[in-house]
Amino acid sequence: MAIRTGRLRFGPHNGRMLLRTGRTGVGSTVGHDLTIEVTDWSLELDVPxxxxxxxTATARVELGSLAVREGTGGARPLSDKERGEIENKARRTLDVGRHPTATFESTRIVxxxxxxxxxxxxxxxxxxxPIDVEVREVTATRYRAATAVTQSSYGIKPYSALLGALKVRDDVAVELEVDLEG
Incomplete structure (x- = not known):
C-alpha cells in the first residue's frame, strides 16, 4: 500500500466517520440497527x-457530535424525535459531560x-x-479504515431498554473514509 509522505490532516471536510450499532435480546425486533455519524473529529497522519x-497517526473524536443518520429494522421507522432521544441517550451512556473526547495514538503501523x-x-x-485499525485503499486517493470498539472494554455499559430485553450489542463498528484530495 503506497501512502505519500508528509503530514496529512483529515476531518469532516475530507472524510466521514460512522459508527454502526446492532441490537440483541428477545426484544430486538422493536429496536433499530443504527448508523451514527461523528460530525466533529480530526485525524493526523505523519508519514516520514x-x-x-x-x-504515526493521532485522532480526536468529539463524542458530543454524534448524529443518528439511519435506523434499520425495528417495528417502525425512526422519527426525528426518536433520533434526538437516541443521540441524548448515547451522550448519557458515554458520559460525555465527564469524558467529552475519545483519542487514538498509534504505536505501530504495518x-x-x-x-x-x-x-x-x-x-x-x-x-x-489497545486496538487495531485495518486500512484499505479504495482508489488512489480514497482510503477506508475499520475497527470494532467493545464498549465494555472501556467501562461503558451498552444501552438497554425494556428491562434488558432490548440491548445494543457490545461491539460497535467504526468506519472511516478519507479523501487525500478533498
Missing part, C-alpha cells in the same frame, strides 16, 4: 521520508501490498486500551 512503517494495520491505544470513557 522513511515510509509508512515509521508513520503495511502490506493492499492494506495496512494501525495498532495503537484508544482512550474512551477515561480508559485506554
Amino acid at each position: 521520508d522513511t515510509g509508512p512503517a515509521d508513520a 503495511t502490506g501490498e493492499d492494506h495496512a494495520t494501525i495498532s495503537g491505544m484508544l482512550t474512551l470513557h477515561g480508559v485506554a486500551a
Whole structure:
C-alpha cells in the first residue's frame, strides 16, 4: 500500500466517520440497527521520508457530535424525535459531560501490498486500551479504515431498554473514509 509522505490532516471536510450499532435480546425486533455519524473529529497522519512503517497517526473524536443518520429494522421507522432521544441517550451512556473526547495514538503501523494495520491505544470513557485499525485503499486517493470498539472494554455499559430485553450489542463498528484530495 503506497501512502505519500508528509503530514496529512483529515476531518469532516475530507472524510466521514460512522459508527454502526446492532441490537440483541428477545426484544430486538422493536429496536433499530443504527448508523451514527461523528460530525466533529480530526485525524493526523505523519508519514516520514522513511515510509509508512515509521508513520504515526493521532485522532480526536468529539463524542458530543454524534448524529443518528439511519435506523434499520425495528417495528417502525425512526422519527426525528426518536433520533434526538437516541443521540441524548448515547451522550448519557458515554458520559460525555465527564469524558467529552475519545483519542487514538498509534504505536505501530504495518503495511502490506493492499492494506495496512494501525495498532495503537484508544482512550474512551477515561480508559485506554489497545486496538487495531485495518486500512484499505479504495482508489488512489480514497482510503477506508475499520475497527470494532467493545464498549465494555472501556467501562461503558451498552444501552438497554425494556428491562434488558432490548440491548445494543457490545461491539460497535467504526468506519472511516478519507479523501487525500478533498
